[in-house]
Amino acid sequence: MIDHLPTIPGFTLAPHRHLGETRAVYRRGHGPAVIVMSEIPGITPQVATFATTLADAGFSVWMPQLFGTPLQPITLPYLTRSVLRICISKEFSVLAANQSSPIVDWLRALAREAHEACGxxxxxxxGMCLTGNFGLAMMLDAPVIAPVLSQPSLPVPVPGRRDALHVSPKELAAAHDKIDQHGARILGLRFHGDPLCAPSRFERLRREFGDAFEGIEIDACHGNREGFGTPHSVLTTHLIDEAGQPTRAALDRTLAFLREQLVT
Structure with a gap:
């Protein structure tokens, strides 16, 4: 099932089977495991660059192929096709406010495997955009203690759901338990004015988790204007990877956050 997938320079590619479902996973690096879940439309060149940065910083990156075509650049037709496929997929529940997407169960199993392999x-x-809240849900029944929620966009921000977290009450309780019992923390990233990730969602995260949630919000004028669309993707498409840039500071803080939580 991986023969048709392109290689990503520096990454190995292998099938991983969990819960009766086999998916390809790109891996690179050594150290504590970090699951990287791509945004819509897939593992773009920018997502692959971010994963490479993580590996070079001393982490073992596990990046599952969830949707799209790896390394295909973002275009409007490609983005549209990916969104339509996600909307009809049984693995993603784009409107669910108080439950996570079914694919999260598979990702939890991958996190358990990664922890066993990496210690x-x-x-x-x-997680980013569509997958942005998945790390929060993965704190249930998996050893996730350092979720990064980058522009979390589910559920789709319709009226009445702009502050929803796309997690069940059980998953929310598990996150609190991980914080209280295992020292877990949560990092969130978004651009001001992002219509897919409303400020009320970060306000909800602050009310819910208090000091255990660290939210970084960046003025849209500091997003990479050469990136596709309006500023949305903090760590990838709209990153300006230059010293002194707020998005570069957000990337640096992400790396530091993961070190604080995972490196003993």
Whole structure:
């Protein structure tokens, strides 16, 4: 099932089977495990660059192929096709406010495997956009103690759901338990004015988790204007990877956060 997938320079590619479902996972690096879950439309060149940065910083990156075509650049037709496929997929529940997407069960199993292989106090999980809240849900029944929620966009921000977290009450309780019993913390990233990730969602995270949630919000004028669309993707498409740039500071803080939580 991986023969048709492109290689990503520096990464190995292998099938991983969990819960009767086999998916390809790109891996690179050594150290504590970090699950990288790509944004729509897939593992773009920018997502692969971010994963490479994590590996070079001393982490073992596990990046599952969830949707799209790896390394295909973002275009409007490609983005549209990916969104339509996600909307009809049984693995993603784009409107669910108080439950996570079914694919999270598979990702939890991958996190358990990664922890067993890599050791350490726990696992990091970086989600972006569509997958942005998945790390929060993965704190249930998996050793995730360092979730990074980058522009978390589910549920789709319709009226009445702009502050929803796309997690069940049981998953929310598990996150509190990980914080209280295992020292877990949560990092969130977004651009001001991002219509897919409303400020009320970060306000909810602050009310829910208090000091255990660290939210970084960046003025949209500091997003990479050469990136596709309006500023949205803090760590990838709209990152300006230059010293002194707020998005570069957010990337640096992400790396530091993962070290604080995972490196003993």
């Amino acid at each position: 350490g106090p726990g696992v990091g999980a970086v």
